Amino acid sequence: MSEWFEGNAQVIQRRWPALYARLLMQDGAVQVELLKGRDSTLSVDGIQLTSRHDRLREAHVQAASLPLDKPQLHVYGTGLGDLPRVLLERPGLGKLYVHILNGALFKLVLQLLDHRDWLESARVELLFAGDLPDIYTPFFALPAELLLADDFNAKIRDRLVSEVNLSFNNREFDPQSSVIQQRLKDCLEVLLADDDVSQLFGTCADREIYVIGTGPTLEGHFQRLAAIRGQAERPLFICVDTAYRPLRENGIKPDLVVSIDQRISVLHLPSEESDDIPLVYMPLSDPQVLRAWRGKRYGSYSASPIYAQLRQQHPRAQLHVGGSVIHPAVDLAVKMGAVRITLFGADFAFPMNKTHTGWNDGDLGPAVSQARYWVLDGWGERVRTQLNFRSYLCVLERYIARHPQVSFFNSSRAGAMIAGTQFNTEFVQ
Structure with a gap:
């Protein structure tokens, strides 16, 4: 080890002995x-760690994004x-x-530069990001290390990226958008004629509910789900809109369907054989589909500002939304009274090199x-995904953490670990 590492390590060993022991094991x-x-910097696995022209100026720009009045x-x-x-x-x-965010990388930079000045500050606390269950604010996440995060810290990396991208992801849900305003207007007649989703709340107290998404792992459960569906005593089946067609094609009739996406058409959600299947929706849905x-049909809202005026003029119960239809489907199950929920096809990833069950690639x-990103699957291995799927996963995990009274189960290890x-x-098995 270098002279710099010995000096840095002495400080870490004195202040954070458990972290020091783990750091030595990083290989x-x-x-x-x-x-x-x-100036100079490092390229790590092809990713430039900092500015190579003026690192100090870059750090000042980064610091300027953080509030001055927070202790x-x-x-x-x-x-x-x-x-x-x-x-x-x-x-x-x-x-x-x-x-x-990357233990091996930190161990390396400790060998190259003297970090004792900031490590010795009594105001500094050093820790592995993955030791904590969630992110803390106000924060600044170094862009290069969001790409270089190791497996142990990947969950926190995902939550940081989701938070950083939040305003960008919400840009298409501008309450003042003429497209959104027109869709809400077009759906109003349907909404007013339908029942409030709150009528479903509490109707399945203490029952197990299956929440069925469209991820690739759903395909492996068709036979078993069909057999369970035929039993006299069985869980309730709630499916998302894009899972409806593949379920029906495999002889499985859901008890409820949930749809919220304005892009869902009759191609995605055909109405054939839907006579006695309730549909829960939000008024961004295509009125032709509804x-x-x-x-x-049962109308609902989310907490989104796009429904603010409707919520005031025509009250309806709310369901939790975080970018994916799986979120309101899970929230509906909880509000219906489920004490145990098993997720199917909630993969948030592309296991088996597939995007969805029952649909062609793309x-x-x-x-x-x-797919340029990854999450860890149920075996702890990396599986390819896309950025928005990782954000949806973060939202679901936070929702689960807020509902300890419900037992949540996953039906496959091949998708993302939830x-x-x-x-x-x-x-x-």
Whole structure:
């Protein structure tokens, strides 16, 4: 080890002995190249860690995004130590939490530079990001390390990325959008004629409910689900809109269907054989799809600002929404009274190199070939996914954490590991 590492390590060993012991065990291989400009930095696995022209100026720009009046701040990723140094110049800062996102990378930079100045500050707390269940604000996440995060810290990485992208992802749901306003107007007649979703709340007290998504792993459960559906005593089946067609094609009739997406058409949600199947929806849905549905319909809202005026003028109960139809489907199950929920096809990933069950590659979004990101599956292995799927996963995990009275189960290890769930041994060995 280098002279710098010995000095840095002495500080860490004295202040955070347990973290020091774990740090010594970090042996992940990273490919590093020195990059020079007016300044210098590292290229780590092809990703430039900081500016190579003016690292200090970059750190000041990053620090400027954090409020001056907060006594506690969080930095995710250690970089080359520049941002912690700049933030510690603030006399009003009481505590700075520095969260390690890649243990092997941090161990490496400890060998290359002297970090004792900021490590020795009594205001600094050093920890592995993955040791905590969620992110803390206000924070700044170093962009390079959001890409370089290791497996242990991947869950926190996903939540950071989701938070950073939140405003961008919500841009198409502008309450002032003429497209949205027109859709709400077009759906109003249907909404006023239908029942409130609150009529379903509490109707399945203490019952098990299956919430069925359209992920690739659903395909492996058709035979078993069909057999369970035929039993006199069985769980309630709630499916999302895009799972309806593949379920019916495999002889499985859901008890309820949930749809919220304005892009869902009669191609995705055909009305044939829907006579006695209730549909739960929100008024961004296509009114043609709603009018064609033969079963009973229940209107609902989310907490989104796009429904603010409707909520005031025509009250309806709300369901939780976080980007995917799986969220209101799960929330409906909880509000109906489920004490046990098993998830099917809630993969948030592309296991078996497929995007969905019952649909061609690219029919419901980007093709598998466009997947550039990863999550950990139920075996702890990386499985390809897309960025919005990781955000949907974060929202569901937070929802599960807020409902400890309900037992949540997953039906497959092949999709993303969902924090807060157990594996249903009836479907997973």
